[in-house]
Amino acid sequence: xxxxxxxxxxxxxxxxxxxxxxxxxxxxxxxxxxxxxxxxxxxxxxxxxxxxxxxxxxxxxxxxxxxxxxxxxxxxxxxxxxxxxxxxxxxxxxxxxxxxxxxxxxxxxxxxxxxxxxxxxxxxxxxxxxxxxxxxxxxxxxxxxxxxxxxxxxxxxxxxxxxxxxxxxxxxxxxxxxxxxxxxxxxxxxxxxxxxxxxxxxxxxxxxxxxxxxxxxxxxxxxxxxxxxxxxxxxxxxxxxxxxxxxxxxxxxxxxxxxxxxx
Amino acid sequence: xxxxxxxxxxxxxxxxxxxxxxxxxxxxxxxxxxxxxxxxxxxxxxxxxxxxxxxxxxxxxxxxxxxxxxxxxxxxxxxxxxxxxxxxxxxxxxxxxxxxxxxxxxxxxxxxxxxxxxxxxxxxxxxxxxxxxxxxxxxxxxxxxxxxxxxxxxxxxxxxxxxxxxxxxxxxxxxxxxxxxxxxxxxxxxxxxxxxxxxxxxxxxxxxxxxxxxxxxxxxxxxxxxxxxxxxxxxxxxxxxxxxxxxxxxxxxxxxxxxxxxxxxxxxxxxxxxxxxxx
Amino acid sequence: xxxxxxxxxxxxxxxxxxxxxxxxxxxxxxxxxxxxxxxxxxxxxxxxxxxxxxxxxxxxxxxxxxxxxxxxxxxxxxxxxxxxxxxxxxxxxxxxxxxxxxxxxxxxxxxxxxxxxxxxxxxxxxxxxxxxxxxxxxxxxxxxxxxxxxxxxxxxxxxxxxxxxxxxxxxxxxxxxxxxxxxxxxxxxxxxxxxxxxxxxxxxxxxxxxxxxxxxxxxxxxxxxxxxxxxxxxxxxxxxxxxxxxxxxxxxxxxxxxxxxxxxxxxxxxxxxxxxxxxxxxxxxxxxxxxxxxxxxxxxxxxxxxxxxxxxxxxxxxxxxxxxxxxxxxxxxxxxxxxxxxxxxxxxxxxxxx
Numbered sequence: 001x002x003x004x005x006x007x008x009x010x011x012x013x014x015x016x017x018x019x020x021x022x023x024x025x026x027x028x029x030x031x032x033x034x035x036x037x038x039x040x041x042x043x044x045x046x047x048x049x050x051x052x053x054x055x056x057x058x059x060x061x062x063x064x065x066x067x068x069x070x071x072x073x074x075x076x077x078x079x080x081x082x083x084x085x086x087x088x089x090x091x092x093x094x095x096x097x098x099x100x101x102x103x104x105x106x107x108x109x110x111x112x113x114x115x116x117x118x119x120x121x122x123x124x125x126x127x128x129x130x131x132x133x134x135x136x137x138x139x140x141x142x143x144x145x146x147x148x149x150x151x152x153x154x155x156x157x158x159x160x161x162x163x164x165x166x167x168x169x170x171x172x173x174x175x176x177x178x179x180x181x182x183x184x185x186x187x188x189x190x191x192x193x194x195x196x197x198x199x200x201x202x203x204x205x206x207x208x209x210x211x212x213x214x215x216x217x218x219x220x221x222x223x224x225x226x227x228x229x230x231x232x233x234x235x236x237x238x239x240x241x242x243x244x245x246x247x248x249x250x251x252x253x254x255x256x257x258x259x260x261x262x263x
Numbered sequence: 264x265x266x267x268x269x270x271x272x273x274x275x276x277x278x279x280x281x282x283x284x285x286x287x288x289x290x291x292x293x294x295x296x297x298x299x300x301x302x303x304x305x306x307x308x309x310x311x312x313x314x315x316x317x318x319x320x321x322x323x324x325x326x327x328x329x330x331x332x333x334x335x336x337x338x339x340x341x342x343x344x345x346x347x348x349x350x351x352x353x354x355x356x357x358x359x360x361x362x363x364x365x366x367x368x369x370x371x372x373x374x375x376x377x378x379x380x381x382x383x384x385x386x387x388x389x390x391x392x393x394x395x396x397x398x399x400x401x402x403x404x405x406x407x408x409x410x411x412x413x414x415x416x417x418x419x420x421x422x423x424x425x426x427x428x429x430x431x432x433x434x435x436x437x438x439x440x441x442x443x444x445x446x447x448x449x450x451x452x453x454x455x456x457x458x459x460x461x462x463x464x465x466x467x468x469x470x471x472x473x474x475x476x477x478x479x480x481x482x483x484x485x486x487x488x489x490x491x492x493x494x495x496x497x498x499x500x501x502x503x504x505x506x507x508x509x510x511x512x513x514x515x516x517x518x519x520x521x522x523x524x525x526x527x528x529x530x531x532x533x534x535x536x537x538x539x540x541x542x
Numbered sequence: 543x544x545x546x547x548x549x550x551x552x553x554x555x556x557x558x559x560x561x562x563x564x565x566x567x568x569x570x571x572x573x574x575x576x577x578x579x580x581x582x583x584x585x586x587x588x589x590x591x592x593x594x595x596x597x598x599x600x601x602x603x604x605x606x607x608x609x610x611x612x613x614x615x616x617x618x619x620x621x622x623x624x625x626x627x628x629x630x631x632x633x634x635x636x637x638x639x640x641x642x643x644x645x646x647x648x649x650x651x652x653x654x655x656x657x658x659x660x661x662x663x664x665x666x667x668x669x670x671x672x673x674x675x676x677x678x679x680x681x682x683x684x685x686x687x688x689x690x691x692x693x694x695x696x697x698x699x700x701x702x703x704x705x706x707x708x709x710x711x712x713x714x715x716x717x718x719x720x721x722x723x724x725x726x727x728x729x730x731x732x733x734x735x736x737x738x739x740x741x742x743x744x745x746x747x748x749x750x751x752x753x754x755x756x757x758x759x760x761x762x763x764x765x766x767x768x769x770x771x772x773x774x775x776x777x778x779x780x781x782x783x784x785x786x787x788x789x790x791x792x793x794x795x796x797x798x799x800x801x802x803x804x805x806x807x808x809x810x811x812x813x814x815x816x817x818x819x820x821x822x823x824x825x826x827x828x829x830x831x832x833x834x835x836x837x838x839x840x841x842x843x844x845x846x847x848x849x850x851x852x853x854x855x856x857x858x859x860x861x862x863x864x865x866x867x868x869x870x871x872x873x874x875x876x877x878x879x880x881x882x883x884x885x886x887x888x889x890x891x892x893x894x895x896x
Contacts, residue, residue, distance in 0.1 A: 008346025011338045012356070015419070019363060021385055022416065025378030073277055080270035088271070095278055100470060101523050102286055103477025105494050106516045109501055110285020113292065113513075136281045195365070202368045204480035205494075209501055219369040220484050223376075230373040237370035238362070245361040436629030440687075442616040443594055443623045444643035445694060454642070458633045 023238065030231035042232035051218060059207075059215035062131075063200035066138040067193045070146045073139065075189065078150045079181050082159045096147040099140050108137060108206045130210050137206045142196040149195070153188025154181075190251045198244040202237055286520065292513035305514035313491065318518065321476060321493040324407055328414035329471035333464060335415070336422025344430040357427065360420035367417040372484035375413045379404050405486040413485065414475045421474065422467050429463035462534045469530035473523040493519055545608055547572035547730050548593070548698060553602035555588050555754075562588050564754045566602070570747075573728045575721065577741040580751035581777070586734045589751075590700050593732065595619050606697060622691030622729075626703040628683040630675040636662075636686050637671040643694035661689035664723060681712035688720065692727065699724070699731040705740060717744050738778045742766060750774045772819070772895045781821045782864045783895070788816045794889075796820065799860025803837050805889045812894075819895040826891035827866035829855065829877065835886035839864075843881045857885055 033041040046052055081088050099107070111133055115123040123129040162184070166176045182189070207214035219237070223230040296302045309315070343353050378385050381398060389395040403409055433456060441451040479494040488499055493515065500512040546569035555563040563585040570576050578586035591597045593604055595616035603612050611619055630639050638645075640661050641654040649657075662668045665685040675683055684704055691699060701720070705713045721744050724731050735741050741748050742762040749759045750773070758770040769775035776783075786796040786803070791814045794806045798820065805820075812818060828835060844863055845856035853876050856863045866885060877883065 004345075005347040008342035008348045011335075011342040011346075012348065012352065015335070015339045018419075019359065019416070022374040022378040025384035026374040028384050029377035029382075073274060077271050077274040080267075084267040084270060088268075092271075095282075098282060101473050101527050102282075103473070103479075103494065103519050103523065105477060105479050105497055105501075106289055106519055107282065107285055109497070109512065109516050110288045111281070112501065114285050114288045136277070139277070140281050198365045202370060202480075204368050204483070205498065209498070216369055216480065219373075220480070223369060223373055223484050224487065231377040234370035234373035234377070238366055238374075241366050242362050245358055245365070248361070249358055434627075434629065436625045436627060437631060439594075439596055439616070440623070440625060440629040440631070440690075441642070441646075442596075443619070443621055443700075444646065444690070445617045445620070446642070446646040447617060450646045454646070455631045455633065459631075 026231045026234045026238075030228060030235050033228040042228040043236075046222075046229050046232045046236070055213050055215045055218035058213055059201050059203075062135060062138065062214065063197045065135050066142060066200050067196050069135065070139045070142050070196060071189055071193070074143070074146045074150050074192075075182060075185065076177055078147060078154055079159065079177065082151070082154050083163060092147070096143050100144050104137075104141060105205050105209070107140060108209045111137060112209065124210070130212060134206055134210050134212050134214075137210075138196070138200050138203065141199060141203070141206075142192070145195045145199075146192040149188045149192035150185055153185035157184045187251050187254050191248045194244040194247045194251075198241045201240055289513050289516045290520070292510060293517035295510065295513075297510065305508075305510045306517075308508070308511050309514050309518055314496070314515070317491045317493050317496050318522070320407060320491070322522065324410050324414065324492065325472045325476040327407075327411045328418045328475045329468050331411070332415055332418030332422045332471045333426075333468050336419045336467070337426050337464065339419070340423045340426040340430050344427060345433065357424070360423040363420035364417050364424060367478065368480035369484040371413065371416055372481045375404060375409075375416070376485065379409070379412070405490055410482060410485065410490065410492075413481060414478065418471050418475060422471060425467045425470065426460075426463060429460055433459065458537065461537050465530050465533050465537075469527050472526045476523055476526075477519065546570055547574075547607060548732075549603075549605040550589065550593070551603045551605070553589065553592060553599045553604065555585070555592060555597060556600045561600075562754050563592075563599075566754075566756060568749055568756065568759060570730055570732065572730055575724055575731045575733065575744065575746045577733045577735055577745040577748045578751055579735055579738060579741040579748050579778070581736055584751040585754040586751045587702060590702055590732060590734050593698070594621055594623050594700055620694070620696050621698045621700060622694070622696035623700040624684065624687045624691050624702065624704045627707055628675070628680070628687050630683055630687055630690070632675050634674075635671065636667075636673050636675070636678070639675070639686060640690045640693050642690060647694060657693055661693050664692070664726075665689045665719070679712075680708050681716055684708065684716060685719070688723070692723075692729070697730070699729050701731065701733040703734055703736070705735070706737070713740075720744070742778070750777060752777070766823075769893065775821050775893055775895060780824050780865060781893075782824065782827070782862075782866075784820045784822075784859070784862055784864070786818055786820050788812050788814050788818065790814055791816075798839065799862065801839055801860075803839065803889075805837070805892055805894070821893040821895055822864070822887055822891060824854065824865045824867045827864065827885050827887045829857075829866065829868055829883055829885060831884070831886050835888050837889045837892075838884050838886040840882070840884050843877045843879050843883055846876050846879060848876060857883060859885070 030042050031038040031040070033039060033045070077092075081092050112124065115121050115129075115133055117125040123133040159181070162180055163176055166180045171180070202216050202219070203214065204216035204220060208217045208220070219230070219233050222233060293305050294301055294303065296304070309318075339356070342348055343356055375383075377383055379397075379402075380386065386397055389397055404413070437455055437459075438451055441455055446454070477494060479498050482490060482492055482495055483498060486495070488495060497512065497515045497519070500515060548568075548570040550566055550568045553563060553566045554561065562583075566585070566589055568576070578589060580586045588597060592599050595611070595614060595618075599612060603610055605611065606619070606621075631642065634642065637655075637658045640658045644654045644657055658671065659668070662671060665688060667682060667685060667689075670678065670682065670686070675686070678686065684707075688704070704720070705717055708716065717740055720733075733741070733744065742765070745762055747759060747761055748765050750757045750765060752773045758765060758774045760768075760770075765774060765778055769778060775781055784798050786798040789795045789797045789802065791812050794804055796803050796805055796818065803820075831838070839859050841857040841859040841864070843855060844858040847854040848870075851870050852867050853870055855866050855868060855877055857866065858864075864885065
């Protein structure tokens, strides 16, 4: 067992080195904009750039819309499948895993061809329509994580009993979902939401191909033309991702525990 | 007659419109001429050297990064689940894995450029302190090796996140029962532990493969269009700057679905074969 | 006396600052079936795991057949072990599980097949060879686990609470099966349990453990009838304990619940005025008089439980309740709660706990 521990420390140390180096390297690089001295100039330039502010705000709004639509779509569906259609679960699992198998670039390519100006649903014909299309694309990307999080959350509560209890008190479906089910899976929903936020904020390929002014394409453009600012952007993006994961950790503490088994 | 399925209609409609139909459009389009007739010419056009080599390098990068990601991810997960490390190390490591597995795309490319690029921290340290010029030795971040190294930054953490629950399910008694029956550590892993973990490892591999095969942003931000891998080729094609034939774009995308589809098909088949012992 | 087959000498174990096993000593003869009996946390499993080699003793030695195995790895010890939760390898069939020990030892295919068939016959599950563990009931799994442990012909068999995950009926039938297989093979066996009935019914000897120490080691009859300590008396079997005061040490009288009881020859070392605890097994007490019972106490029926062949009656004596067992008799109706009664017992059956 003692040799095991030596190997374990070795693997973990190697991993830490591999993961720490790019972060340290990026951070160090981001401070080198001013010659011969470390400075935060690169951050000042990035944060002061109106395009940064615009694209970042665009992506934040996009993320919030994605989360809202995702929750409205996923929570009732996952609830309904648990309650009424348990034999559909393998099918739902397959459907929600598809976005991990079909590359996003293929999906967005399909959008462009299917919803172009000459099609039956010309979403790409207007800016608003394209925004909506992009948002649906993001919902698809978030689907595997969102559905899994909510389904796991629902497993921890007794959906059938809660529903019957609410019905016996005269609650309708909307009330049951909004007042009984949603609060009980709030933690799972929030976890999925933060993950969705992290995914959407930095997403590149869908936004770029639908030509929307999102944060991902902006970062790419800046990277192609500047030296130090991209490193600062990478640090900022890393902190945002970290923040999202930290928030997942925080809300997870409030998750309801699975019911105890009675003997 | 039950109408319970009506409850999932909104979801099915959504999936149809924004997942199934777009994908079907690609599949159908790759077998169509510009006029809408059936043809195999688009598929046949894939078999030209430049496109074949793009697929080949994409598959190699995905295989390498999935294999190494699984391997290293497994070792790290093993280290903190079974390797006797103190318990406090687990939670920060898993949180970090959550962060790093989502830290893909454009910023990741910047980070690796700032670290392993020609003026990156590691490159300079190796050159100035140790006299090793990695670029002189043939290293190039904008290559198969460089891209694989970069992809590992999100592949390893993803593998850690998927493998950890599987390792948690390994019961201590199995190891002890094997030991008391005279098995060495190696025999235990060969006959018991590894076969039990095999389905999870296969699943991880398939997911990692698809994950890197479809990745565009990192490669594009890292290399521009200079490295010809399939997703970048397709990206350029959609933007309209390379191939003249739009239906070749369909075929290119269809090829990507086929490759990830085959990877997952192999996974499902192997898993079914290896899981006879599960209900 | 011949050298013991298994000798546990001055073994101690600490986890960090807590000592869980204190100076444990036990010699086990070849072919003997010894149980470690005690509540959870008493150190019984830790001692077993040290014999198996999963834990290293902080001090002391463990010898098997005269050879010190204290520092050997588990896979070098040639010991068989059965775990509480079966621990069958889920990815191997029953036959592969049973053959595992021989396989890793490099036995030939033919030898393995032959031994597996023997073992399956021994546990009377010959048709199960190609099943996977998930297809078996708990009792079947545990029998396979026993066969797996025995297949490589170990010198010593360790059973770590092998029955506690099973339901009551299977538990009884399997424990009888374990005992008969053990006798048939003549294998030296250590059996860890917290169930006193199990230990009493199955063992040649029992080591009752508490707080990391062996409180008493002896045959079941001895442990039950002559417990050496208050803990053993309380833990093994049901016991009625009455507090009393010695009224005359030389005459052997004790005052219990305002009544005098004569206990001839039981009060050695006590002086008049001492307080003592008198313990009695329920089956040693009779309702009313009985030949040979020389002591009696007056009381009132407080409670009657009809258990089938046995009727357990609680009698209030002073402020205490005493449990006693009487056999069911179809011609005599059970006692009625509230009736005045008298209980009797033989002073020879009284355990005096100091």
